[in-house]
Every structure is written in structure tokens, then in C-alpha cells.
Amino acid sequence: MFRKPPEAPDAVLVEVEGRPVRVPPGASAAAAALIAGLASTRTSPVTGEPRAPYCMMGVCFECLLVIDDEPSQQGCMVTVRPGMRIRRQEGAREL
Amino acid sequence: MNAGTRAGGYDFVVVGGGVVGSSIAFGLAERGRRVAVLDEGDRAQRAARTNFGLVWVQSKGDGMPAYMRWTRRSADLWPAFAQRLESLTGVGIEYRKAGGLVYCLGPVEFDARREKVEQLRAQADIYGTEMIERAALERLVPGARFGPDVVGASHCPNDGHCNPLLLLKALHAALAIHGAHYLPDAPARNIVHREGRFVVDTPRGSIEAGRLVLAAGHGTPALADAIDLPAPMKAERGQILVTERCRPILPIPGSGIRQTQDGTFLIGSSKEKTGFDDSTTVAVGGRMAARAIRILPELGGIRLTRTWGGIRVLTPDNHPVYAESARCPGAFVAICHSGITLAAVHAADLAEAISGGALGPTLEAFHARRFHVPKAA
Amino acid sequence: MSDRPFDLVVIGGGPAGLAAASQARQLGLSVALVDEQPAPGGQIYRAVERAEAEGRATALGEDYRHGLGLVRAFHECGATLFASHQAWQVEPGGRVFATDGKASRLIEGRRVLVAVGAIERPVPIRGWTLPGxxxxxxxxxxxxxxxxxxxxxxxxxxxxxxxxxxxxxxxxxxxxxxxxxxxxxxxxxxxxxxxxxxxxxxxxxxxxxxxxxxxxxxxxxxxxxxxxxxxxxxxxxxxxxxxxxxxxxxxxxxxxxxxxxGVVPNTHMTMAIGCAHDWDEAQKCFRPRTDRFGMTDVEAILVAGDCGSIGGARVAECRGRLAALGAAASLGVISAAERDRLAGPVEAEVSAHGALRGFLDDLYAPAAELCVPPDDVMVCRCEGITAGRIREAASLGCRGPNQVKSFTRCGMGPCQGRMCGPTVTATLAAALGMTPQEVGAFRIRPPLKPLRLGELAALADAEAGE
Structure with a gap:
């Protein structure tokens, strides 16, 4: 739903669902997931429905992601770092 | 009298719509009594909403064998009680007779716990509690990876757990199905005993009934005097931590850690003398979290979403008080902690006794006069 | 573990917080600013320094670029910035606990200014949980x-x-x-x-x-x-x-x-602190009760900006300055007379920038169907609770959001009721024939953002020593 951003010379290389993606510096992990074109970023642990970022400002918690193997992180509140591994969160987290 | 009340009056008015009042009212309504339940509004100080959800036998009743037997009786009634409520209302209350664990960190705690279990057993052999070593604990809960400090636990097969919030919902739904009137936003302000009947003044009008049950938690003392009921009480704060939902690993509830059917972990519970202040503190939450993480280190990485502070409803010796008024016969009081554990027996034996008009010899031991008798040497 | 106590701890780095920090520093107060974003600016001036450096700020408009001045003044004012820090609990006595995502720290202030801005009003329509x-x-x-x-x-x-x-x-x-x-x-x-x-x-x-x-x-x-x-x-x-x-x-x-x-005040923090709140019928939201300097009814707690009342960025900036004056006067750093003298022109500015507010509130009042959605619409996204389930709880005797929460789990998910709170209150008010003020709001409990349990445990020892 977003146009592909112009390639920045200082783009940050991250991994989204195992695929390399270059994103602008200062992007959040949730923005990286959107740029990567993920159809959804998690499934609800209650209803199983697919969900994706809604508010991008830390309010809705729909963008919970597994970032560098740690689940339940608010993707919109985490700024990308080179090499960051971003994965969808499926249902209730593992311990 | 306002809309919502009943022409022809009530057999019983129950003051208090928490789990204790609602359980007794449910039992009375099941017995065909016409019941009104008076409750506060949304901001009520409600122990039922800040509860850990244990149906807990082990550790209960130290120093009062009658309470030990009463607790075990309730635990035995719980499976049928849960089934009855669920089939009546369609509200699942997530009751499981899963047994219960008290974790022991280090040999000193293990030995102390063993001694306590023996001491309780000596008073009344109703618990069925066994001390189990770590290896047996791991076999019992294969999904959990315990921390190195866990040497074992006491295990009681008669313990269990439920969802206390849904229990209250089911009770309220059951009251409606049985034709009882639940009246929220109607806290009792004053009770008058007149010509053998009870008139309770509320902001929604006055409610009259032939008999009265006072089960208003910490609201009890303000109302008890007028109808000559005892209300010896003390307040104790308990804080509880609740986490995000996780995949299930812990089917057996423990004294300080329980995983609910939703997958959330409840971690508790403090005992603080802070009066009626129900706020939560980082210091206490931190200590509870630290102990939980020593038991299950992986908990350290999951997210805390809420903390609660609740005020336990306690008598001076922590055991229940049930009594009938001498001067105003037909007025009963029920003050107790453990409203969840005792819900089944409250809806059965206690409701039966109150419905029949007398508490009888089984409940004699619970009268508040025990606080006035000097203890035997 | 505590940093030195500051005269003023400001929570939130938007216009209100930035202006308050700079003003308080000018008056000689020691100031810490705790902000959840990596760089100051809040949502309205979000990433304004980066946008300026990348040559994108001008295209985003003069209003946006106004934030540069605020941010630059803040950087020069000598306040201590805790960037990328989320405040998750404020205990009595000005004890602010905040996490940087890895570890938590205690930041103490003799006064605490809550300047956490607004959040967008939830828009519960059919299909609003769909990705996209x-x-x-x-x-x-x-x-x-x-x-x-x-x-x-x-x-x-x-x-x-x-x-x-x-x-x-x-x-x-x-x-x-x-x-x-x-x-x-x-x-x-x-x-x-x-x-x-x-x-x-x-x-x-x-x-x-x-x-x-x-x-x-x-x-x-x-x-x-x-x-x-x-x-x-x-x-x-x-x-x-x-x-x-x-x-x-x-x-x-x-x-x-x-x-x-539209937007509503982000009242999570002031509600958790226990400040009194009132229903604002014009803006269709709850807001904390304050005096003209943003002082709440809770000792040492002040409020400024859109989390107090929706006024927009320029009004928020003024309210931040007023709160700094209020804090300084309450600490005895300036006299009440001096406070009032300095406040005069700022209040005139509030009135000028706020002139259009009544018109906007009226013109853009949310439609009834959005405040009180039909039965099949999802209200609580986290727990999957529809408006119908809320009405069903009301029919069981629930008189407000807290009993509804305990009967349905509505508001118990990770967003802690932020996305459903306004709708639950409005839906109950309509169902019960009560006012939103009578129905009330969710009781908000810490932590204000989900917190790793290990972080809380790590604070136990430090706290035990106190």
C-alpha cells in the first residue's frame, strides 16, 4: 500500500522473514515489515486473524514482532539496526 | 421501592454481590428462595476482581481443624458445582482440579515446607499433600524448565484453579436465571430490623426482606452493628502481576505462579499491611518477579502487562466468620478470605443452613465469639 | 540506581514537553526529559531534525519546521535527555520508572510534568482489524x-x-x-x-x-x-x-x-497516577482536572499539552511554558506574582492559537455510529471483543468498564485498553442511559507499557535498599 521508497545511499540492510531488505535509516522495524511487503505482521493469539501495524506510535500493539529472536516487541518503537532479523509473531509467544 | 425490585418482597436480601455474596445468593435461589443481591457500582473495592483464582486446600486452616475440613469439603464439591454453573449459564469458568504446588527454593525451604505439611496433617488428615523432589516435579510438569534453585515442592492433588472473573460472571448469570434480582449501584447505606423484617436503605430505594445475609467484604463493619452482627476484620494488601499470553507450559497452579487458560501467567502474591491503599509498588512487584524467575527462569523474558493491588478480606485469625445475630434473628454474616475456594460449599452447605434458618452445630466453630474467649494454655 | 533527583522530570518530548523543559531551565530548574522516541519532537514534529538534514522538512510545511526551533532550543537548554525511554510507572513522590528497552531506571523529580500528547481516537468500523x-x-x-x-x-x-x-x-x-x-x-x-x-x-x-x-x-x-x-x-x-x-x-x-x-488526550498515565478526570462533552473524551498551570489534584503532578486537553501544537507549547512556571512557583523558585506576570503573555498566546478550537470540535465531532458501534463490530482488537459482547455484559448488571473488563477480557490485552477504552465508555453510557462521566473509564494499572519481567525483577534489589 506504499510506494517503494527511493534507495537511500545510507540504507540499512535488515532481514525480514529471512529475506534481505534495504530500508531508510531511522525506519522502525514495523516500517521495515511494511516496506518488505508482508501481508500481515502477526496473528492474534485470541482469534487467529492476521493483523498488521495500525497506529505506528506505540498505542495499538498490532505490530508485535519477533526481533532478533525476542518476541512481543513493538515493531513501531524499535529503530532498525544493520543485520536486524525481523519475523512475524504467530499467535501466543513461546516462553 | 424502585423499579427492578419485586412485588411481594423477598425472602432474602444479600448485601454484597462479590463472589461470597453471589455464591450464597445462588445457593439460596437454587433452593427456591426469592433473593435480592445488593451491590456497589463499577468502582467497587472488589476482592473477586483481584484474585489469584486458586481452589486451594493445602496450607488452609492452620489452628482450626473445622476450617480445614470445610475447605476440603468445598474442594470436593467444586467439580459438580462448576459443572452445574456452566451447564446452567453457558459461561465456562475454566475450573480444573489440577492439583497444586508450593515450590521450594533450596533445601532450607524444602525442610521448612515438609515440617509445615506434617504439622498441618497432625491437626486434620484431610490434605493429601506430599513432598516431592525435583525429579518427581519435573515428571509432573514436563513442559516447564525449572531454575537450578528449585529442589522440590509440596504437591496436593485436591487443589485446583479456575477463572475467578468468569466465576463471578457465571454466578450473576445464574442468579438471573433463577429469578434472583441483582441490583448494582445499590450499596447498602443502612439496615433496620423492624417487626421481624429487614429494611435496607440504598441509593436506589429501600429493599425489604424477611432475612438478610451480610457479605459485604470490607463494607461489613459499617453495617453490622445496627443488626448486632460481629464484624472483626483486618485489611491486608496483595499485589499480583499478570503477563502477556504465552503458549501453555504449566497446567498445575502453584502458590506464586499460575498459568491461566488464556495463557497469561499470574504471579503473586504479597501480604502487606498498608490499610485500604490498593496501589501497586515497584519494590514489591520486583520481589515477586524475582522469585518467579528463580522458579522458572524463562519468565524473565516475557512481558508484564498489568499489576493489581487488592485488599484481602480477613478476620483476626484469617479464618472465616459465619454467625447469626442474637438480637435480630434471621440476619447472618459471612466474612472470609478464600471466597473462590469456598464458593462451592457456600452455595451448598452454607446456603442450605441459612435457607433452613439456622447455622447449626457444624458451623458453630466459625462464630466470632472465638475471638473473645481466652485461649486455653 | 537512581539518577540525582531533578527539580522537574518531564515525560514526553513533543511541543509541550520541549517548551516546558526549556522554560524551566531558564528559570534555573534542573530538568530531565524522558521521551520514548529516539529524537525529540513528539508525533507532531516527529524526526524533524532528520527530515531537515535530509532536505525533506520544507516540503512537510512551515508548521512542521516550526518544531526545529523548539528542538534546537531544547538541546541548548541544558536539560538531561533520556531518549528512547518509556516511562512505565510513576510512584508517589515523583518516582518515574523508565525503560530503554533493555533495562529500567528510576528517575526522580520533585515535580513531574506529564506531557504525553494525544492519541488518535479509535475508529471501530467493520473490517478495521484487516491488514492494510x-x-x-x-x-x-x-x-x-x-x-x-x-x-x-x-x-x-x-x-x-x-x-x-x-x-x-x-x-x-x-x-x-x-x-x-x-x-x-x-x-x-x-x-x-x-x-x-x-x-x-x-x-x-x-x-x-x-x-x-x-x-x-x-x-x-x-x-x-x-x-x-x-x-x-x-x-x-x-x-x-x-x-x-x-x-x-x-x-x-x-x-x-x-x-x-480526530485525536483525544492520552490519559493513560494520569489515570494510572490517580489524577481526577472529567468528561469533556465538546471534545468527547476524558481529560485530567487541572488549574491554569496544569497542576493536577495529585501532589507534585502537572499536565501540559494535548494529554490535558486537545489544543494543537502551538497551544501545547504555551501550556508547557505555563506548567514550567507553575512548577517553578510551587518549588519556591519564583514568586506567585512573578509566575503570574510571566504567564500573562503566554495565556494571551493560548487564546489566540486556540481561537478556532470550538469550531473544529463542533465541525468534526465524531459520528454517533463511531462512538457507539453496532453489535458485530470489533471494539477490543487485542481480545477480539465486539460491541455486542459489551452490551451483553451490561445486561448482566455491569455498570461500567471495569466490570465489563472482568467479565469479557475487553481491555486486558497488550494495548491495555487504549484502543477500546473510549468506545467501551460510550457504548455503556448509551446502553445504560448514563453519562460518560457516570460510567467512567477503565482503571489503569502499571506498567504503562508491557515490561519484561526480568527488568522488574532487577529493580527489586535496588528498591529493597531504600
Missing amino acids: VMSVGAAQILHKTIGLVPDAGVWIAGSGPLTLHFAAEIVAAGGRIAGILDTAHGRLPETALRHLGGVVRGWRYVARGLGYLARLRMADVRRVSGVENVEALGEGRVERVRWRSGGQWQEAPASGLLLHE
């Missing part, structure tokens, strides 16, 4: 921070200045959108007449709004007015959008749907 449905604010954050622009299949639905502002911003950035579904039902001429004085005094803001409209017309952006019953449809993500206007149902393909129905 976002808030307008969310899309704007993506634009401000990294220059992301919606594609031509994206619809905007809603009302309020932000919808027009954002659409114009996208057009200016060379983007295209599918169109705007305008849900405002206030009638412009009548509303303007009712607030004529404000409209005249707020002419600069009116002119700006007209400028957005002109730009959208020039770019030939489709605009449908009088829209009701917007729905997002699709399998697994939004594919089509449906709405009613002029009594007719219409449907169009959509690659995304952006919703906005």
Missing part, C-alpha cells in the same frame, strides 16, 4: 520519518484537519491517493456562524485549511462528502472499501485504507 487498514497518523509518521508515500490505491476515510493536511502533504510530495471519504457531518456554514468570533480570530488556521482544499482540488483528488458506514472488506487484508453517501451504498477497490476521526 491503518490510521492517518500512522501513514503520516511513515512519511515524516522515512518519506514513505501511500500508493494510488489507498483511500482516506474520516474527518478532522489531519485528513486534509495529510492528503495535501502527500500530493505535495508527488503522491496520489484513491480519494477521501469525508465523514464530517457538521455543516460548514452553520458551524462557522455559530463560532464566528473564533473563526475570525483563527483566520490563519482557516486560511491554511482552505489552502489544503485548494491543493487537493488542483491535484484532482476525489473527495466524497457526507460519508457514513465506512467498511473495509477483503480476505486476509483490505481489498475493497464500502461506504454510504446520499443514501447510496458504494464500493471501490482499495490497496489500503487510512482512518482518522
Whole structure:
């Protein structure tokens, strides 16, 4: 739903669902997931429905992601770092 | 009298719509009594909403064998009680007779716990509690990876757990199905005993009934005097931590850690003398979290979403008080902690006794006069 | 573990917090500012320094660039900045606990100023949980921070200045959108007449709004007015959008749907602290009760900016300065007379910048169906609770959000009731024939953001020593 951003010379290389993606510096992990074109970023642990970022400002918690193997992180509140591994969160987290 | 009340009056008015009042009212309504339940509004100080959800036998009743037997009786009634409520209302209350664990960190705690279990057993052999070593604990809960400090636990097969919030919902739904009137936003302000009947003044009008049950938690003392009921009480704060939902690993509830059917972990519970202040503190939450993480280190990485502070409803010796008024016969009081554990027996034996008009010899031991008798040497 | 106690701890780095920090420093107070973003600016001036450095700020407008001055003044004022820190509990005595995502620390202040801004009003419509449905604010954050622009299949639905502002911003950035579904039902001429004085005094803001409209017309952006019953449809993500206007149902393909129905004060923190709140019927929200300097009824706690009352960025900035004056006076750093003398011109500025507010509140009041949705609409996204379940709980005797929460789990998910709270209150008020004030709000409990349990445990030892 977003146009592909112009390639920045200082783009940050991250991994989204195992695929390399270059994103602008200062992007959040949730923005990286959107740029990567993920159809959804998690499934609800209650209803199983697919969900994706809604508010991008830390309010809705729909963008919970597994970032560098740690689940339940608010993707919109985490700024990308080179090499960051971003994965969808499926249902209730593992311990 | 306002809309919502009943022409022809009530057999019983129950003051208090928490789990204790609602359980007794449910039992009375099941017995065909016409019941009104008076409750506060949304901001009520409600122990039922800040509860850990244990149906807990082990550790209960130290120093009062009658309470030990009463607790075990309730635990035995719980499976049928849960089934009855669920089939009546369609509200699942997530009751499981899963047994219960008290974790022991280090040999000193293990030995102390063993001694306590023996001491309780000596008073009344109703618990069925066994001390189990770590290896047996791991076999019992294969999904959990315990921390190195866990040497074992006491295990009681008669313990269990439920969802206390849904229990209250089911009770309220059951009251409606049985034709009882639940009246929220109607806290009792004053009770008058007149010509053998009870008139309770509320902001929604006055409610009259032939008999009265006072089960208003910490609201009890303000109302008890007028109808000559005892209300010896003390307040104790308990804080509880609740986490995000996780995949299930812990089917057996423990004294300080329980995983609910939703997958959330409840971690508790403090005992603080802070009066009626129900706020939560980082210091206490931190200590509870630290102990939980020593038991299950992986908990350290999951997210805390809420903390609660609740005020336990306690008598001076922590055991229940049930009594009938001498001067105003037909007025009963029920003050107790453990409203969840005792819900089944409250809806059965206690409701039966109150419905029949007398508490009888089984409940004699619970009268508040025990606080006035000097203890035997 | 505690940093030295500050005279003032400001929570939130938007216009109110930044202005308060700078003003308090000028008065000689020691100041810490705790902000959840990596760089100061808040949502309104989000990433303004980065945008300026990348040459994108000018395109985002003069209003946005105004934030640069605030941010620069803040950097020079000598306040201590805790960036990327989320405050998750405020204990009595000005004890602010905050996490940087790895570890938590205690930051103590003799006064604490809550300046956490606004959040967008939830827009519970059919299909709003589908991926591809976002808030307008969310899309704007993506634009401000990294220059992301919606594609031509994206619809905007809603009302309020932000919808027009954002659409114009996208057009200016060379983007295209599918169109705007305008849900405002206030009638412009009548509303303007009712607030004529404000409209005249707020002419600069009116002119700006007209400028957005002109730009959208020039770019030939489709605009449908009088829209009701917007729905997002699709399998697994939004594919089509449906709405009613002029009594007719219409449907169009959509690659995304952006919703906005105005903003409400972010009251989570003040509610958790235990400040008294009142229902504001004009703005259809709860707000903390304060005096003219933002002092709440809780000792040492002040409020400034949109988390106190929606006034917009420039009013927030003034309110921040007023709160700094209030804090300084309450600490005995300046006299009450000095405080009042300094406050005079600032309050005049508040009045000037706030002149249009009554008109905006009236024109863009959210439609009844959005405050009180039909039974099948999801209200609590986290726990999957519909409006019907809330009404069912009310029929069992629940008289407010807290009993509803305990009977349904509505509000118990990770967002802690932020996304459903306003709807639950409004739905109950309608069902029970009570006012929102009588129904009340969720009781908010710490932590204000989900916190790793290990972080809390790590504080136990430090706290035990105190």
C-alpha cells in the first residue's frame, strides 16, 4: 500500500522473514515489515486473524514482532539496526 | 421501592454481590428462595476482581481443624458445582482440579515446607499433600524448565484453579436465571430490623426482606452493628502481576505462579499491611518477579502487562466468620478470605443452613465469639 | 540506581514537553526529559531534525519546521535527555520508572510534568482489524520519518484537519491517493456562524485549511462528502472499501485504507497516577482536572499539552511554558506574582492559537455510529471483543468498564485498553442511559507499557535498599 521508497545511499540492510531488505535509516522495524511487503505482521493469539501495524506510535500493539529472536516487541518503537532479523509473531509467544 | 425490585418482597436480601455474596445468593435461589443481591457500582473495592483464582486446600486452616475440613469439603464439591454453573449459564469458568504446588527454593525451604505439611496433617488428615523432589516435579510438569534453585515442592492433588472473573460472571448469570434480582449501584447505606423484617436503605430505594445475609467484604463493619452482627476484620494488601499470553507450559497452579487458560501467567502474591491503599509498588512487584524467575527462569523474558493491588478480606485469625445475630434473628454474616475456594460449599452447605434458618452445630466453630474467649494454655 | 533527583522530570518530548523543559531551565530548574522516541519532537514534529538534514522538512510545511526551533532550543537548554525511554510507572513522590528497552531506571523529580500528547481516537468500523487498514497518523509518521508515500490505491476515510493536511502533504510530495471519504457531518456554514468570533480570530488556521482544499482540488483528488458506514472488506487484508453517501451504498477497490476521526488526550498515565478526570462533552473524551498551570489534584503532578486537553501544537507549547512556571512557583523558585506576570503573555498566546478550537470540535465531532458501534463490530482488537459482547455484559448488571473488563477480557490485552477504552465508555453510557462521566473509564494499572519481567525483577534489589 506504499510506494517503494527511493534507495537511500545510507540504507540499512535488515532481514525480514529471512529475506534481505534495504530500508531508510531511522525506519522502525514495523516500517521495515511494511516496506518488505508482508501481508500481515502477526496473528492474534485470541482469534487467529492476521493483523498488521495500525497506529505506528506505540498505542495499538498490532505490530508485535519477533526481533532478533525476542518476541512481543513493538515493531513501531524499535529503530532498525544493520543485520536486524525481523519475523512475524504467530499467535501466543513461546516462553 | 424502585423499579427492578419485586412485588411481594423477598425472602432474602444479600448485601454484597462479590463472589461470597453471589455464591450464597445462588445457593439460596437454587433452593427456591426469592433473593435480592445488593451491590456497589463499577468502582467497587472488589476482592473477586483481584484474585489469584486458586481452589486451594493445602496450607488452609492452620489452628482450626473445622476450617480445614470445610475447605476440603468445598474442594470436593467444586467439580459438580462448576459443572452445574456452566451447564446452567453457558459461561465456562475454566475450573480444573489440577492439583497444586508450593515450590521450594533450596533445601532450607524444602525442610521448612515438609515440617509445615506434617504439622498441618497432625491437626486434620484431610490434605493429601506430599513432598516431592525435583525429579518427581519435573515428571509432573514436563513442559516447564525449572531454575537450578528449585529442589522440590509440596504437591496436593485436591487443589485446583479456575477463572475467578468468569466465576463471578457465571454466578450473576445464574442468579438471573433463577429469578434472583441483582441490583448494582445499590450499596447498602443502612439496615433496620423492624417487626421481624429487614429494611435496607440504598441509593436506589429501600429493599425489604424477611432475612438478610451480610457479605459485604470490607463494607461489613459499617453495617453490622445496627443488626448486632460481629464484624472483626483486618485489611491486608496483595499485589499480583499478570503477563502477556504465552503458549501453555504449566497446567498445575502453584502458590506464586499460575498459568491461566488464556495463557497469561499470574504471579503473586504479597501480604502487606498498608490499610485500604490498593496501589501497586515497584519494590514489591520486583520481589515477586524475582522469585518467579528463580522458579522458572524463562519468565524473565516475557512481558508484564498489568499489576493489581487488592485488599484481602480477613478476620483476626484469617479464618472465616459465619454467625447469626442474637438480637435480630434471621440476619447472618459471612466474612472470609478464600471466597473462590469456598464458593462451592457456600452455595451448598452454607446456603442450605441459612435457607433452613439456622447455622447449626457444624458451623458453630466459625462464630466470632472465638475471638473473645481466652485461649486455653 | 537512581539518577540525582531533578527539580522537574518531564515525560514526553513533543511541543509541550520541549517548551516546558526549556522554560524551566531558564528559570534555573534542573530538568530531565524522558521521551520514548529516539529524537525529540513528539508525533507532531516527529524526526524533524532528520527530515531537515535530509532536505525533506520544507516540503512537510512551515508548521512542521516550526518544531526545529523548539528542538534546537531544547538541546541548548541544558536539560538531561533520556531518549528512547518509556516511562512505565510513576510512584508517589515523583518516582518515574523508565525503560530503554533493555533495562529500567528510576528517575526522580520533585515535580513531574506529564506531557504525553494525544492519541488518535479509535475508529471501530467493520473490517478495521484487516491488514492494510491503518490510521492517518500512522501513514503520516511513515512519511515524516522515512518519506514513505501511500500508493494510488489507498483511500482516506474520516474527518478532522489531519485528513486534509495529510492528503495535501502527500500530493505535495508527488503522491496520489484513491480519494477521501469525508465523514464530517457538521455543516460548514452553520458551524462557522455559530463560532464566528473564533473563526475570525483563527483566520490563519482557516486560511491554511482552505489552502489544503485548494491543493487537493488542483491535484484532482476525489473527495466524497457526507460519508457514513465506512467498511473495509477483503480476505486476509483490505481489498475493497464500502461506504454510504446520499443514501447510496458504494464500493471501490482499495490497496489500503487510512482512518482518522480526530485525536483525544492520552490519559493513560494520569489515570494510572490517580489524577481526577472529567468528561469533556465538546471534545468527547476524558481529560485530567487541572488549574491554569496544569497542576493536577495529585501532589507534585502537572499536565501540559494535548494529554490535558486537545489544543494543537502551538497551544501545547504555551501550556508547557505555563506548567514550567507553575512548577517553578510551587518549588519556591519564583514568586506567585512573578509566575503570574510571566504567564500573562503566554495565556494571551493560548487564546489566540486556540481561537478556532470550538469550531473544529463542533465541525468534526465524531459520528454517533463511531462512538457507539453496532453489535458485530470489533471494539477490543487485542481480545477480539465486539460491541455486542459489551452490551451483553451490561445486561448482566455491569455498570461500567471495569466490570465489563472482568467479565469479557475487553481491555486486558497488550494495548491495555487504549484502543477500546473510549468506545467501551460510550457504548455503556448509551446502553445504560448514563453519562460518560457516570460510567467512567477503565482503571489503569502499571506498567504503562508491557515490561519484561526480568527488568522488574532487577529493580527489586535496588528498591529493597531504600
